[in-house]
Amino acid sequence: MTEWQQRLPIAGVDRLRIAVSHNLGGQIVVAVTSTDTARVNVSKILRAESPAAAEVFDRAVNVRLERNGSDLRLNFDSPPGAPWEGTDFSVRCNVEILLPPNLAIDVDARHFDYDFEGPLRAVSIDTEFGLIKLRDVREKVDLRGSFTPIELTQVRGAIFAQTSYATIKVSDAIADPERAARFVNESGAIEISGIAGAFVVESSGFIKIDDAVLVGAASRLNSRRAPVELGITEFSGAQLKIASDLGPVSVTLPSAVSARFQMSVGEGGSIRTRGVELQTHKHLLSSGRIEGTAGRGEGVVDIEVTGRGMINVSGI
Numbered sequence: 001m002t003e004w005q006q007r008l009p010i011a012g013v014d015r016l017r018i019a020v021s022h023n024l025g026g027q028i029v030v031a032v033t034s035t036d037t038a039r040v041n042v043s044k045i046l047r048a049e050s051p052a053a054a055e056v057f058d059r060a061v062n063v064r065l066e067r068n069g070s071d072l073r074l075n076f077d078s079p080p081g082a083p084w085e086g087t088d089f090s091v092r093c094n095v096e097i098l099l100p101p102n103l104a105i106d107v108d109a110r111h112f113d114y115d116f117e118g119p120l121r122a123v124s125i126d127t128e129f130g131l132i133k134l135r136d137v138r139e140k141v142d143l144r145g146s147f148t149p150i151e152l153t154q155v156r157g158a159i160f161a162q163t164s165y166a167t168i169k170v171s172d173a174i175a176d177p178e179r180a181a182r183f184v185n186e187s188g189a190i191e192i193s194g195i196a197g198a199f200v201v202e203s204s205g206f207i208k209i210d211d212a213v214l215v216g217a218a219s220r221l222n223s224r225r226a227p228v229e230l231g232i233t234e235f236s237g238a239q240l241k242i243a244s245d246l247g248p249v250s251v252t253l254p255s256a257v258s259a260r261f262q263m264s265v266g267e268g269g270s271i272r273t274r275g276v277e278l279q280t281h282k283h284l285l286s287s288g289r290i291e292g293t294a295g296r297g298e299g300v301v302d303i304e305v306t307g308r309g310m311i312n313v314s315g316i
């Protein structure tokens with residue numbers, strides 16, 4: 001193992017850009033400090049067949065921390081076809097970064113775990129594999145990964161998170177008033193506990209959302225081959241569309257909700273409602289469809305299960 005350290009005054013810097021050659025892996029940890037100095041510590045874990053080979057690996061990885069105007073750049077460069085590629089050996093870079101609060105961070109790396117704790121203004125990560133954990137991001141989150149579990153806590157603003165074959169977990173999120181938060185997962189679950197504002201959720205895994213506050217905005221859930229559970233604590237003048245091929249779809253919402261309901265299931269499916277005073281306009285159980293109004297009908301709840309599934313709507 002070898003160590004690399006650097007400090008750099010960064011008064012006036014508003015963004016850190018991290019770029020890592022794709023034949024490296026490791027971990028990047030970011031924490032916030034009250035000073036206007038960036039501190040970076042890098043531990044290179046060199047897994048090689050001999051001490052001499054480890055020295056070659058070490059020299060092949062160049063770490064640079066530079067300021068360019070309002071940008072701070074942290075680069076990890078290694079050559080294409082590095083000597084560990086295609087072997088059982090590797091170079092792992094474990095990175096610890098201390099920054100002033102409210103900066104934006106952009107990352108382009110692969111095979112890394114990320115653990116960032118703010119307050120940060122924005123975080124953008126493009127990656128594969130590894131784990132992303134973010135806490136206290138206040139304006140923008142843009143995450144794009146595959147085979148990448150994502151955990152978000154206390155995130156605000158424009159929120160986008162996409163992965164595959166992993167789980168997205170979110171708690172305490174507030175979407176930008178002008179833009180729905182969006183969560184996309186191919187073959188993985190999405191679990192959200194506490195979200196305010198509009199959201200779009202797309203997944204071919206289990207979708208579970210509780211403590212959702214929907215006020216005057218349009219939200220959408222698209223589910224393939226997996227159940228949906230949605231708990232709404234406040235619903236006022238909002239629009240909600242849920243589309244599922246199989247279901248089941250379970251929704252709980254305030255019993256005094258004011259909304260127009262449209263619910264349908266495929267042949268052999270069923271629809272159940274309780275705890276909501278629904279004045280039905282059409283009650284065609286034979287065709288698997290219910291339309292009705294609760295209260296003054298100020299919002300819209302539209303649930304469609306195209307297959308032989310079940311819809312449960314409960315007032316609380």
